[in-house]
Amino acid sequence: MIFPVSKISLQRLSDELFDQKQVCLSVLRLDTLHRVVSGNKLYKLHYFLQNALQQSLNGMVTFGGAYSNHLVAMAFACKEAGLKSIGIVRGERPPLLSHTLHACIDYGMTLKFISRQEYSEKEQPGFLKEIKAEYENYLVVPEGGYDPAGSAGAAMIIDLINEDCSHICCAVGTATTLAGLLQGIKKEQQIIGIPVLKNMHDIPQRIKFLTNHLFNPQQLKIINDYHFGGYAKKTPALVDWMNLLYQKHQLPTDFVYTGKMMFGIIDRIKKDLFQKGSKIVCIHTGGLQGNLSLPPGTLVF
Secondary structure, three states, X not given: OOOOHHHOOEEEEOOHHHHHHOOEEEEEEHHHOOOOOOOOHHHHHHHHHHHHHHOOOOEEEEXXXXXXXXXHHHHHHHHHHOOEEEEEEEOOOOOOOOHHHHHHHXXXXXXXXXXXXXXXXXXXXXXXXXXXXXXOOEEEOOHXXXXXXXXXXXXXXXXXXXXXXXXXXXXXXXXXXXXXXXXXXXXXXXXXXXXXXXXXXXHHHHHHHHHOOOOOHHHEEEOOOOOOOOOOOOOHHHHHHHHHHHHHHOOOOOOOOHHHHHHHHHHHHHOOOOOOOOEEEEEEOOOHHHHHHOOOOOOOO
């Protein structure tokens, strides 16, 4: 997959708070990678696409919900690569499709809706065997790219940070991007992960599966205080803060991932989590299309 990396910038945020605390905060703007398919998703799909093409497969099949950034990314990537794409969608087909699912269809993805009960079994051997039998010449991609191949693709993101920094921060969903970043950091750097789900206590086990090697626990800090109620949950306070962030820094965020991560990191700067002189880079993982599910006028951007 060819990434238009020239569109990606490292945006320095200027603020009295950062001056007062004597820290530097920048944002790696992966959201500018593509107008719809942005952020970390195409990176996580890189090696899946490579494998499908090398094996001359018909296409790829994956899983996601009605607002899944992963589904859109795979639909777009497969179209660009000349591959077919199948999306297994959680829940019965609704009367009105989301903006996300319309985008998937526009990119050529065939959608198959299954019940939530069936969907909860998607990682079971029997379910996967049926999927592989139904789509026998397709590569099955786990939801969110949660696989060592997805982590290896995400590891390429670290090369885009072209300045020295002490901390690299990202939102955590499946932990695939987090694991990728851990594979490429320098020994003096630390990764900070902000889970966007409640009760995400298995991150070390996930990282072991995704990378198949141990990591220095001093290089990883997980902060579980900023999920705002759970995955894709939000509060009026979060939405108001996202609007304020845009007005101050012209930085658009989504309420599922990057908005929560940025809230958490800036809150921890206020609370002196970071030592003076810290140089912090936050990864904007894209997903702005998810904001289309909000009522018009909710966000100022």
